[in-house]
Amino acid sequence: MKFGVIVFPGSNCDLDAYYLVRDVLREEVEYVGYDQNNLTGFDVIILPGGFTYGDYLRSGALASRTQVMEAVAGFADTGGLVLGICNGFQVLTEAGLLPGALCRNDSLQFRCRQVYVRVENSSLPVTKRTAEGKVLKMPVAHGDGSFYAPPDLLQELENRGQVVFRYVDEAGLATVDANPNGSSDNIAGIANRRGNVVGLMPHPERAGEKALGSTDGLVLFESLIGFCRGREVPDNA
Amino acid sequence: MPEQQDGKDKQARIWRKLGLKDFEYEMILEQLGREPNPVELNMYSVMWSEHCSYKHSRSTLKLFPTASPRVVQGPGENAGVVDIGDGFAAVFKIESHNHPSAVEPYQGAATGVGGILRDIYTMGAQPIAFLNSLRFAPPDTDRARYLFEGVVAGIGGYGNCVGIPTVAGEVYFEPCYRGNPLVNAMCVGIMPLENLVLGQACGEGNLVVLAGARTGRDGMHGVTFASEELSEQSEKDRPAVQVGDPFLGKLLIDATLEAVKNKLVVGVQDLGGAGLTCALTETASRAGTGLEVDLEKVPLREEGLQPFEILTSESQERMLFIVEPEHLPALEEIFRHWQLPLTVLGRVTGGDMVTVRFHGEVVAEVPAESVAGGAPAYDPESKEPGYIRQLAAFDPLTLPPVGDPGQALLDVLSSNDIASKEWVWQQYDYMVRTCTLQGPGGDAAVLRLRETGKALAAAVDGNGRLTYLDPYLGGMLAVAEATRNVSCSGAEPIGITDCLNFGNPEKPEAFWQFRRAVEGMAEACRVLEVPVVGGNVSFYNEVEDEAIYPTPVVGAVGLLEEAERHCGTGFCREDEVICLLGPQQVSLGGSQFLKVYHGKVAGKPAGIDLAMEKKVQVLLRGLAAGRLVSSVHDLSDGGLAVALAESCLNGEVGARLELPAADHLALDLFGEGPSRAIVSLPEENLDRVLSTAAECDVRVIELGRVGGDSLEIHCSGRRVFKVGLVEMKKAYGEVFPWIMK
Numbered sequence: 001m002k003f004g005v006i007v008f009p010g011s012n013c014d015l016d017a018y019y020l021v022r023d024v025l026r027e028e029v030e031y032v033g034y035d036q037n038n039l040t041g042f043d044v045i046i047l048p049g050g051f052t053y054g055d056y057l058r059s060g061a062l063a064s065r066t067q068v069m070e071a072v073a074g075f076a077d078t079g080g081l082v083l084g085i086c087n088g089f090q091v092l093t094e095a096g097l098l099p100g101a102l103c104r105n106d107s108l109q110f111r112c113r114q115v116y117v118r119v120e121n122s123s124l125p126v127t128k129r130t131a132e133g134k135v136l137k138m139p140v141a142h143g144d145g146s147f148y149a150p151p152d153l154l155q156e157l158e159n160r161g162q163v164v165f166r167y168v169d170e171a172g173l174a175t176v177d178a179n180p181n182g183s184s185d186n187i188a189g190i191a192n193r194r195g196n197v198v199g200l201m202p203h204p205e206r207a208g209e210k211a212l213g214s215t216d217g218l219v220l221f222e223s224l225i226g227f228c229r230g231r232e233v234p235d236n237a
Numbered sequence: 238m239p240e241q242q243d244g245k246d247k248q249a250r251i252w253r254k255l256g257l258k259d260f261e262y263e264m265i266l267e268q269l270g271r272e273p274n275p276v277e278l279n280m281y282s283v284m285w286s287e288h289c290s291y292k293h294s295r296s297t298l299k300l301f302p303t304a305s306p307r308v309v310q311g312p313g314e315n316a317g318v319v320d321i322g323d324g325f326a327a328v329f330k331i332e333s334h335n336h337p338s339a340v341e342p343y344q345g346a347a348t349g350v351g352g353i354l355r356d357i358y359t360m361g362a363q364p365i366a367f368l369n370s371l372r373f374a375p376p377d378t379d380r381a382r383y384l385f386e387g388v389v390a391g392i393g394g395y396g397n398c399v400g401i402p403t404v405a406g407e408v409y410f411e412p413c414y415r416g417n418p419l420v421n422a423m424c425v426g427i428m429p430l431e432n433l434v435l436g437q438a439c440g441e442g443n444l445v446v447l448a449g450a451r452t453g454r455d456g457m458h459g460v461t462f463a464s465e466e467l468s469e470q471s472e473k474d475r476p477a478v479q480v481g482d483p484f485l486g487k488l489l490i491d492a493t494l495e496a497v498k499n500k501l502v503v504g505v506q507d508l509g510g511a512g513l514t515c516a517l518t519e520t521a522s523r524a525g526t527g528l529e530v531d532l533e534k535v536p537l538r539e540e541g542l543q544p545f546e547i548l549t550s551e552s553q554e555r556m557l558f559i560v561e562p563e564h565l566p567a568l569e570e571i572f573r574h575w576q577l578p579l580t581v582l583g584r585v586t587g588g589d590m591v592t593v594r595f596h597g598e599v600v601a602e603v604p605a606e607s608v609a610g611g612a613p614a615y616d617p618e619s620k621e622p623g624y625i626r627q628l629a630a631f632d633p634l635t636l637p638p639v640g641d642p643g644q645a646l647l648d649v650l651s652s653n654d655i656a657s658k659e660w661v662w663q664q665y666d667y668m669v670r671t672c673t674l675q676g677p678g679g680d681a682a683v684l685r686l687r688e689t690g691k692a693l694a695a696a697v698d699g700n701g702r703l704t705y706l707d708p709y710l711g712g713m714l715a716v717a718e719a720t721r722n723v724s725c726s727g728a729e730p731i732g733i734t735d736c737l738n739f740g741n742p743e744k745p746e747a748f749w750q751f752r753r754a755v756e757g758m759a760e761a762c763r764v765l766e767v768p769v770v771g772g773n774v775s776f777y778n779e780v781e782d783e784a785i786y787p788t789p790v791v792g793a794v795g796l797l798e799e800a801e802r803h804c805g806t807g808f809c810r811e812d813e814v815i816c817l818l819g820p821q822q823v824s825l826g827g828s829q830f831l832k833v834y835h836g837k838v839a840g841k842p843a844g845i846d847l848a849m850e851k852k853v854q855v856l857l858r859g860l861a862a863g864r865l866v867s868s869v870h871d872l873s874d875g876g877l878a879v880a881l882a883e884s885c886l887n888g889e890v891g892a893r894l895e896l897p898a899a900d901h902l903a904l905d906l907f908g909e910g911p912s913r914a915i916v917s918l919p920e921e922n923l924d925r926v927l928s929t930a931a932e933c934d935v936r937v938i939e940l941g942r943v944g945g946d947s948l949e950i951h952c953s954g955r956r957v958f959k960v961g962l963v964e965m966k967k968a969y970g971e972v973f974p975w976i977m978k
Contacts, residue, residue: 111663212674
């Protein structure tokens with residue numbers, strides 16, 4: 001079981017993901033440079049948060065054209081698991097591996113705070129160990145996190161179960177106040193059709209230790225690990 | 238004859254235009270042994286500016302104690318270095334970027350952050366946290382809000398992008414900062430001691446290498462601009478403000494630290510104020526060597542830059558390395574990976590001259606020590622300002638008593654200085670690097686160190702109002718409060734860095750304020766046994782003859798042996814006991830209450846007994862180490878009532894308290910005095926807390942209990958007020974979201 005964490009120029013949550021996997025989950029993990037072209041041997045690829053290429057042009061746009069992204073696309077094609085967090089989510093949409101786009105927060109300001117998200121689809125590799133309707137606490141820290149998709153695409157995402165996480169309040173209600181950035185339909189994270197590529201704006205890797213305020217993010221990684229080990233995971237929780 | 242006269246006048250205009258005094262020009266002639274050419278004169282003028290040469294502050298700064306068994310590097314290098322055990326060191330420094338932020342708030346603040354960041358990794362340390370201290374005019378005009386909003390966005394814009402968390406800070410508002418806001422940025426880093434690298438051009442034959450951004454015309458003579466009073470003209474000086482590129486900054490950190498870790502460089506110096514001139518002359522002068530560089534090799538952003546422009550440009554995100562020739566290929570490999578330009582400019586020579594060539598022609602040849610360290614040290618005239626005695630004579634206790642104390646609390650909680658600054662810090666990523674155990678909103682930030690299992694605490698504090706009323710006391714209080722905040726988190730203060738924001742030192746009254754404040758700070762450092770390891774002086778904070786309050790800001794760093802020991806400021810559990818620690822003496826002189834409720838900045842602030850301050854800090858650390866208390870909160874602006882309200886709000890739980898009989902209700906509730914804190918603790922710990930306090934010789938009073946959904950205060954059997962959490966939260970939390978909408 002091996003995780004890879006992509007390091008683009010300007011990635012800055014690469015070490016957060018790396019240390020969570022190594023020190024908290026105690027799994028094997030390696031950094032993968034932006035100029036690499038081979039992802040053989042990895043089970044999960046994490047695209048971490050940050051400001052790749054300074055977010056110049058558009059967030060994630062330049063990173064989506066790096067050499068390693070061709071390898072990530074191939075990795076996803078063969079069913080490999082890809083998790084894009086924050087800027088990593090932006091890179092995935094810019095690369096066309098996930099639909100929709102991430103626009104400027106409606107406040108026009110960067111937002112760093114704890115939010116709650118509700119699991120909308122628990123049948124995916126990344127959510128298998130949790131349950132639909134489960135509310136998870138984890139932080140957001142971004143300026144361009146407002147998920148946008150045209151109405152017909154939103155409907156399609158909904159119908160196909162591609163909406164994975166939604167911003168909610170502590171009680172699990174998708175209110176306006178619970179939405180930190182103005183995302184369409186409070187969408188916090190989505191999957192591709194196959195369900196092996198997932199992107200989300202909140203930071204599960206920052207919610208892996210009690211000392212940091214929440215351990216709710218762990219379940220995403222545990223789900224991925226469980227899936228990769230091929231264990232049958234009962235829908236509990 | 239007339240022609241010659243003309244020529245001399247023209248030249249006179251040149252050095253005066255560059256900010257040099259006639260007397261200083263005479264010194265240059267003497268030290269150089271000839272007339273400087275225009276390029277050399279430019280080099281001298283930037284390095285002999287107040288910003289670079291500290292000519293009005295140097296002799297006073299000698300008052301600071303700078304040594305302790307832990308200090309590895311004190312003032313004089315890019316940042317202070319303090320041993321934290323296990324082979325590691327903490328590296329930290331604070332610096333001002335006031336003048337640039339006054340004319341271009343976003344870039345001024347952003348490059349302030351970028352500049353202090355470079356000071357830290359230049360030493361070989363991994364930056365782990367930013368702090369900041371800000372002062373603005375009250376946000377009741379468009380201009381004031383524009384500056385406030387722009388500065389906050391600039392700090393976030395740079396810090397968030399480079400991926401270093403902004404974990405603590407302070408923001409205050411006074412009319413005196415209207416034309417001249419204060420933007421002080423602090424950075425803390427950590428490094429294995431063996432990686433320490435200094436800004437020295439050692440080793441004849443070693444290469445002088447410039448890396449990072451291309452050089453452009455931004456920030457020309459920024460240091461000269463920073464060494465004058467601001468005026469109507471300052472808007473036109475906008476080109477003197479540098480423009481930051483945090484993405485390049487992030488790459489430069491990663492590449493530089495990789496080079497340092499692999500021992501590929503023998504000297505590192507960032508290019509900040511005074512640009513290449515400063516980096517060349519300082520590294521040579523520190524090492525006692527000479528340098529030879531070819532200026533045409535500097536990668537330029539635009540064509541046609543003159544040698545003096547290349548030498549004084551303050552383009553950001555540039556580093557100078559001193560490299561042994563055999564290590565150059567490995568260094569080039571690292572910078573190629575990060576896609577950063579790297580150019581060999583020249584080499585280290587014997588002797589002590591910095592020789593600058595441009596396309597083969599020598600355009601400057603100056604003694605490094607003369608340019609970097611030859612500026613005069615002034616001993617300015619000093620005179621107590623008349624207002625001091627006049628304002629001290631005011632007795633706040635003669636004011637009419639408070640009609641509705643509950644409403645007074647809400648008024649103070651919703652005042653600009655006290656109200657929650659969440660609007661500010663939610664724009665900063667305070668969690669990136671996943672080491673932030675305590676972020677903004679506490680007394681001190683706490684950062685765990687993966688490398689050692691320990692933690693660092695850091696706080697930044699300064700009170701311009703109190704320093705205005707009594708500079709000596711204000712200086713002592715700044716050191717006491719910053720170190721107390723660190724002690725509140727359980728950490729032992731191991732060093733401070735200071736940013737001294739004052740008016741024009743050539744005015745005797747302004748210099749008197751500076752001198753007295755530094756004397757107070759130095760005295761506090763001596764008694765509290767905490768060294769000053771670096772800092773920055775910002776003079777000329779004046780607009781149209783109106784000076785800011787003298788504002789010394791202190792950044793304190795502390796070491797926490799066990800990361801888990803820190804405790805927060807919020808009450809945690811119902812029924813826990815609330816105690817007040819520390820002396821009784823408080824005053825309404827200079828207090829927030831006086832400012833908010835009576836619109837006055839006057840009176841005598843409560844004095845400080847530094848020996849007692851030390852005892853209180855020992856007690857605070859003892860309580861944390863023994864895990865005897867659940868929360869600790871320093872009593873500061875707004876006194877006891879505000880501290881209690883904040884502990885309730887941070888813990889989302891109420892409290893019920895009985896105060897000892899009061900002579901003067903407002904004084905008891907809102908009076909401010911140093912060396913005090915409130916703690917909450919489980920009842921079974923009370924005896925041990927009392928005995929520990931007795932051992933430390935610190936007074937403790939039991940005030941009441943945590944619980945309920947309101948803050949309720951009784952005195953002499955009468956209820957003074959009962960204010961609901963919801964009401965307090967509204968007063969405290971909604972001010973800035975509303976003002977800044």
